[in-house]
Amino acid sequence: MSENAHKRGLRRRRATFDADGEGWIVTYADAITLLLAFFVMILSVSDINQGKVEVLKEGLAGLVSNKKPVTPFSDIKEALEKIVGQHGMQDNVNVDIDVKGVRVEFSNFSLYESGSAAIRPTAMPMLEEVTNVIRDTSHETHLVEVEGHTDDQPISTDRFPSNWELSSSRASNVVKYLLKQGIDKQRLKASGYADSRPKQLPEAGADMTQEMRASNRRVVIYIRRY
Numbered sequence: 557m558s559e560n561a562h563k564r565g566l567r568r569r570r571a572t573f574d575a576d577g578e579g580w581i582v583t584y585a586d587a588i589t590l591l592l593a594f595f596v597m598i599l600s601v602s603d604i605n606q607g608k609v610e611v612l613k614e615g616l617a618g619l620v621s622n623k624k625p626v627t628p629f630s631d632i633k634e635a636l637e638k639i640v641g642q643h644g645m646q647d648n649v650n651v652d653i654d655v656k657g658v659r660v661e662f663s664n665f666s667l668y669e670s671g672s673a674a675i676r677p678t679a680m681p682m683l684e685e686v687t688n689v690i691r692d693t694s695h696e697t698h699l700v701e702v703e704g705h706t707d708d709q710p711i712s713t714d715r716f717p718s719n720w721e722l723s724s725s726r727a728s729n730v731v732k733y734l735l736k737q738g739i740d741k742q743r744l745k746a747s748g749y750a751d752s753r754p755k756q757l758p759e760a761g762a763d764m765t766q767e768m769r770a771s772n773r774r775v776v777i778y779i780r781r782y
Contacts, residue, residue, distance in 0.1 A: 627693040632658045632779060635689045643682045657698070657780030660686065664706075664773030671711060673725035675733065683730075687737045690779055700734060701745040701778040702727045707769035708751040724748025726775055 636651045636658070648666035652659050664670075667679050675683065690700055704727035706719040716722040727746040735741055756768040 629653050629658050629779075632689065632693050635693065636660055636686060639682060639685045639689065643685075645682060649682075656778050658778070660777040660779075662775045662777075663770070664775070665770070667730075667775055668726060671713070671716070671722070673716070673722060673729055675729055683733065684737070686777075687734055687739070690734070690777070691737060691739050696740070696743065697781065698743065698779050699745060699782050700739060700743050701747065701780065702730045702734075703776040703778070704728075704746075704748045705753060705755070705772060705774050705776070706751050707772045708754070708764060709769065719750035720748055722748075723750045730775060730777065 630653065633651055633653055640646055640649045640651060645666060648663040650659075650661045667675055667683075669676065704723035704725070706723045711719055711722055716725065724746070725748070727748050731744050731746040734744060751772065754768075754772045755774065756771045758764050758768065
């Protein structure tokens with residue numbers, strides 16, 4: 557092989573090598589970019605903020621399907637908090653996001669008379685607006701679970717032989733109201749816990765205070781994924 561032919565062969569091999577090298581660098585840069593985006597995503601939800609997790613989940617779901625994204629938990633929470641504020645019930649109704657989903661806690665005072673499971677007429681306007689948010693934003697992808705809780709003071713009436721019947725009836729009446737307002741029965745669940753899951757307990761050796769008992773009397777509505 558002549559010297560000129562040998563040099564032309566080297567140039568061809570060098571050109572091929574350079575082209576391959578450039579393609580490899582581009583692929584490497586893409587991989588680094590994706591890796592950086594992944595770490596940013598992890599950092600953004602590193603505090604286990606359920607609202608951020610839901611927003612991220614719905615965004616990813618929208619990328620891989622043609623289904624209309626459902627409302628994130630954070631948006632549902634914001635809508636419910638607005639209603640509570642408009643009715644001036646911040647001291648009696650609390651809305652937050654926990655591991656189960658959106659959690660709406662009503663004090664017993666805000667919904668019921670003492671020893672009764674009938675929803676107060678004065679509570680109906682706010683409960684109706686809360687129901688509208690639940691119905692219009694949670695769609696068929698959410699379960700609506702209502703929990704009734706009492707304090708530790710026993711009750712014994714013809715209608716409510718114990719706190720189990722009272723707490724169950726209170727939860728069931730809220731579920732019946734939600735059903736009447738158009739929420740599918742397949743999505744509804746009622747549970748009565750009596751005083752078995754208190755929100756507050758006294759320290760060892762101390763007595764239960766009236767403030768603790770009042771805190772333990774509550775109804776909780778969960779809006780969560782199936």
